[in-house]
Amino acid sequence: MTVTVGVVAVQGDVSEHARAIERAGGGHGLETNVRELRTAGIVPDCDVLLLPGGESTTISRLVHREGIADEIREHAEAGKPILATCAGLILVSSDSGDDRVDTLDLLDVTVERNAFGRQRESFEAPLSVAGLDEQFPAVFIRAPAIEHVGDDVEVLATWDGRVVAVRQGPLVGTAFHPELTADSRIHDLAFFEDEAVRSLV
Numbered sequence: 001m002t003v004t005v006g007v008v009a010v011q012g013d014v015s016e017h018a019r020a021i022e023r024a025g026g027g028h029g030l031e032t033n034v035r036e037l038r039t040a041g042i043v044p045d046c047d048v049l050l051l052p053g054g055e056s057t058t059i060s061r062l063v064h065r066e067g068i069a070d071e072i073r074e075h076a077e078a079g080k081p082i083l084a085t086c087a088g089l090i091l092v093s094s095d096s097g098d099d100r101v102d103t104l105d106l107l108d109v110t111v112e113r114n115a116f117g118r119q120r121e122s123f124e125a126p127l128s129v130a131g132l133d134e135q136f137p138a139v140f141i142r143a144p145a146i147e148h149v150g151d152d153v154e155v156l157a158t159w160d161g162r163v164v165a166v167r168q169g170p171l172v173g174t175a176f177h178p179e180l181t182a183d184s185r186i187h188d189l190a191f192f193e194d195e196a197v198r199s200l201v
């Protein structure tokens with residue numbers, strides 16, 4: 001069976017995510033077809049969506065302008081899986097504290113952009129993640145932190161006392177970039193590992 005994965009590609013490169021998705025799906029004997037999302041009309045064909053990092057103000061502007069934002073909302077309302085990382089997490093949050101990001105309000109969290117300070121714009125941290133046996137090498141790049149977490153939101157990981165990964169039903173959000181190491185367990189966790197999520201595909 002082939003899982004169609006839509007990766008928002010209005011900014012930046014999607015190839016690292018595509019590789020991680022292929023590896024994760026392959027571990028379950030699933031073929032994956034990665035579609036790059038730059039225009040409206042493709043999201044309805046996708047089983048799962050990935051909203052990657054980048055600059056959240058730019059991504060927000062483009063997904064709304066291209067009509068992709070409404071399609072992402074419909075995908076979420078249908079209960080289909082989404083993995084949102086870094087700027088993607090900011091986009092799906094209920095509030096980013098920044099008027100320039102028109103958030104989609106799919107995940108009941110508020111975030112603080114660039115929360116880890118200028119002197120630590122980029123760092124790697126060994127993270128304990130709920131559901132993973134061994135620590136995950138998490139790469140943070142001008143990362144947001146999750147501030148307020150709603151009742152239906154499960155905290156998957158914290159770093160430095162701050163929440164950096166969450167799940168709300170079929171939506172997983174991470175403040176870090178899970179695609180930048182050869183470890184595809186976060187993609188697996190979000191899309192393929194959870195039986196309830198797999199049954200939606």
Ligand SMILES: NC(=O)CC[C@H](N)C(=O)O
Binds near residue numbers: 087114
């Ligand atoms: N790596 C990232 O996605 C950084 C997010 C970026 N700092 C923002 O606020 O949009």
